[in-house]
Amino acid sequence: MDLLRYLVVFSHPSSESFSATLCRTAVSALESSGHQVDVIDLYAEDFEPAMTAAEREAYESPAPIISAQIERYADLVRRAEGIVFVYPTWWWGLPAAMKGWLDRVLVPGVSFVLDPHTNKVKPGLTQLRRIVGISTYGSSKWAMLAFNDAGRRNVMRCVRVLAPPLRCRATWLGLYALDSSTEQQRVDFIEKVRTTMAAL
Amino acid sequence: MPTAVGDATKRVRRAADSIPRPRLGRPRRFLLVFVHPMPTSFVAALADAAEKALLSSGHAVRRIDLYGEGFNPRLSVDEWRDRENAAAWTEITPHVEALRWADGLVFVYPTWFGSQPAMLKGWFDRVWAEGVAYRLPPAGRNNITGLLRQIRSIDVITTHGSGKVMNSVQGEPGKRLILRGLRSLCSWKCRARWHAFYGNDTATHADRTSFLDHITAVMGRL
Secondary structure, rough: OOOEEEEEOOOOOOOHHHHHHHHHHHHHHHHHOOEEEEEEEOOOOOOOOOOOHHHHHOOOOOOOOOOOOHHHHHHHHHHHHHEEEEEEOOOOOOOOOHHHHHHHOOOOOOOEEHHHHHOEEEEOOOOOOEEEEEEEEOOOOHHHHHOOOOHHHHHHHHHHHOOOOOOEEEEEEEEOOOOHHHHHHHHHHHHOOOOOOOOO | OOOOHHHHHHHHHHHHHHHHHHHOOOEEEEEEEEEEOOOOHHHHHHHHHHHHHHHHOEEEEEEEEEEOOOOOOOHHHHHOOHHHHHHOOOHHHHHHHHHHHHEEEEEEEEEOEOOOOOHHHHHHHHHHOEEEOOOOOOOOOOOOOOOEEOEEEEEEEEOOOHHHHHHHOOOHHHHHHHHHHHHHHHHOOOOOEEEEEEEHOOHHHHHHHHHHHHHHHHHOOO
């Protein structure tokens, strides 16, 4: 097993939430097996989700990053060999803070490059070996299948197409029907997160 | 009476005076949600074209410009704790009122990273709250009940930087979120339509102009 450098991105307004417990479990499990882990807590770090007009204007220029906070996140992404997303699924998708992190941090030059001749996207996350998504849902698994899990696609497909197709593996861990779940189901899910993350 | 409605009504009357109604049918109430940081963008031009086409058919239109009004897309911890009273948050009250007023929704936004910009996703997270867009099921069940049953149509006008093939590989999460997800909270007969401009990165000026004409035509038929 190779030791990797992991980046954990966490988005939930409350540090006492079940999602926060999942995040702490994942981080400690990764650290216990010797991986190096960086954590970004988007709410605690007051991350503004909306891309600004100045950023949009700079997006297609050679220097799309114009703030120190985004530069720091972009550096972590460039160095990460594994990315773990931990969030509650709201309206079948990512919370705005998490979506804004993708919008603002994974810009050209970080996660992809626009080919100067054809202007088409070329993958840029060449060092990425592993993508993990950990999420909770109010809906049941059947409802998510019927309505489609937009958040999971955002992470597992939209981010993954920017990584090397054969070398980067993706893992998804979801707890469905959270509102009607029993204490035992939640404990079991935490255990599942712990064992899965420790075995990465 | 909020001024936005008054203005819209006046504009509707003016438009209805000068232009013959294209078809029979009662005037409808559309809520147009526009999301782009720059008012001079192609997306803004699309929003203008859609609004003008709807007004010229005699419909009432309310336009929300999320960037223009500095909407905060982040659901706060207090809001999260007090979800069942979310509609009472003064910051989102006008949005809730507009959502209840409308019988048709029009979203105009650029697709970033496969789905809605964080600004629009945050509008869903905060405004489509409990008691506004849905009611929770009785204990032990999971399927929510939609409350926006008066909404009869959803039209999405969006631009994609990459082409159709790349978007298919990515799975079009933004498209599914609205056409399958949000639609389920609206009328059973709600028509959801997707007007997308793929390949904006490689498009020419003529491509964009013809898409603008297309939007004017399809929105004018509503």
